[in-house]
Amino acid sequence: MDSVIESSASWQEEIFTILKAGGVQQVAYVPDAGHAHVIRRINADPDMRGVVLTTEQEGIATVCGAWLGGQRSVLLMQSSGVGNCINMLSLIQNCRFPFLCLVTMRGEWAEFNPWQVPMAKATQSSLESMGVTVLRANTPEEVAPTVSAGLDAAFLGGEAVAVLLSQSLIGRKKWEASK
Amino acid sequence: MSHASIDTGVDRRAFVAGLLHSCPQALVITGLGSSAYDVFAAGDRDENFYLWGAMGGAAGVGLGLALAQSRRSVLVITGDGEQLMGLGMLATIGAQQPDNLSIIVLDNGHFGETGMQRSHTSLGTDLAAVARACSFRNVVEIGDMGQIEALARTVNARGGCTLAKVQVRADELPRALPPRDGVYVKNRLRAALGFAPF
Numbered sequence: 001m002d003s004v005i006e007s008s009a010s011w012q013e014e015i016f017t018i019l020k021a022g023g024v025q026q027v028a029y030v031p032d033a034g035h036a037h038v039i040r041r042i043n044a045d046p047d048m049r050g051v052v053l054t055t056e057q058e059g060i061a062t063v064c065g066a067w068l069g070g071q072r073s074v075l076l077m078q079s080s081g082v083g084n085c086i087n088m089l090s091l092i093q094n095c096r097f098p099f100l101c102l103v104t105m106r107g108e109w110a111e112f113n114p115w116q117v118p119m120a121k122a123t124q125s126s127l128e129s130m131g132v133t134v135l136r137a138n139t140p141e142e143v144a145p146t147v148s149a150g151l152d153a154a155f156l157g158g159e160a161v162a163v164l165l166s167q168s169l170i171g172r173k174k175w176e177a178s179k
Numbered sequence: 180m181s182h183a184s185i186d187t188g189v190d191r192r193a194f195v196a197g198l199l200h201s202c203p204q205a206l207v208i209t210g211l212g213s214s215a216y217d218v219f220a221a222g223d224r225d226e227n228f229y230l231w232g233a234m235g236g237a238a239g240v241g242l243g244l245a246l247a248q249s250r251r252s253v254l255v256i257t258g259d260g261e262q263l264m265g266l267g268m269l270a271t272i273g274a275q276q277p278d279n280l281s282i283i284v285l286d287n288g289h290f291g292e293t294g295m296q297r298s299h300t301s302l303g304t305d306l307a308a309v310a311r312a313c314s315f316r317n318v319v320e321i322g323d324m325g326q327i328e329a330l331a332r333t334v335n336a337r338g339g340c341t342l343a344k345v346q347v348r349a350d351e352l353p354r355a356l357p358p359r360d361g362v363y364v365k366n367r368l369r370a371a372l373g374f375a376p377f
Binding site for chain 1: 206208228230231232233234235236237238239240241242243244245246247248265267268270271274275361362364365368369372373374376377
């Protein structure tokens with residue numbers, strides 16, 4: 001266990017608790033540091049199935065298949081992955097599949113790597129252009145109510161929802177050994 | 180024979196009809212284009228889900244469904260072009276090892292819907308070899324109709340994730356158009372499994 005991540009993971013644990021209590025049985029993901037705790041918890045849970053993807057668009061398809069088969073499934077990715085999903089989101093829109101996606105943001109707050117920035121700027125508009133409702137949590141206190149609202153909108157209301165988790169929640173990424 | 184050519188292989192429509200006849204309980208996901216037409220031409224049923232787009236997504240829909248419905252055989256029937264667009268999905272399936280999922284690739288080595296341009300499978304890519312490299316339990320290469328029954332037994336046994344590369348002739352057959360209303364095909368498949376719309 002990574003003690004650094006564990007100690008900062010109360011909102012991350014809340015996300016896991018909401019997914020678990022919400023009856024989510026499949027969680028598809030391309031990993032991100034911000035999702036690391038939730039992914040560990042899912043993979044350790046005998047009633048949940050973690051599905052690691054090679055690219056985010058695969059997860060659009062797997063969550064739809066899960067719904068066809070009577071299970072709730074959620075997709076986790078970082079913001080750079082949203083661009084990989086665009087055409088596959090037509091599956092959600094055409095068939096009106098319930099859809100909940102949790103997106104950890106990169107490229108928007110104290111970002112060191114400029115290659116993360118273009119997709120960060122396009123994340124919300126890309127999702128909205130494909131008919132996905134975008135919610136956002138900027139503070140640890142906002143995470144649980146926002147994820148919970150997204151889960152209800154998706155699986156009770158049949159909506160397609162993405163929750164953007166601000167990069168400020170995750171904090172600065174350490175690129176060099178401290179001096 | 181590793182490269183499909185225009186003139187060799189089985190009749191895709193007869194092959195699909197024969198396979199579905201021998202897998203009457205299977206839940207079926209199709210890729211877009213000719214494979215959807217082949218499945219529909221074999222007889223529409225509530226347990227069929229046809230893609231008209233979302234190219235590269237058929238195997239992914241099949242994986243999610245197979246994990247949710249582990250007691251049912253799930254058949255993904257798609258073409259080489261569609262599967263090539265979701266090549267990474269074969270690695271994702273290999274990582275999950277769903278015992279009840281079978282991917283049937285109707286491989287004519289060409290993009291049939293767009294003017295019969297050659298695809299990668301007639302330019303050196305062997306999808307059976309890719310599936311083996313992704314740890315699929317059963318990899319079958321099919322070149323004649325006599326292999327249908329053995330494949331159906333494998334599908335119905337649900338004894339390990341399967342990919343069958345079926346060499347089909349690059350025929351342009353009359354289109355048989357399945358329903359295009361995605362909400363309808365989604366909800367009727369769920370209803371067949373006992374689930375309400377939402």
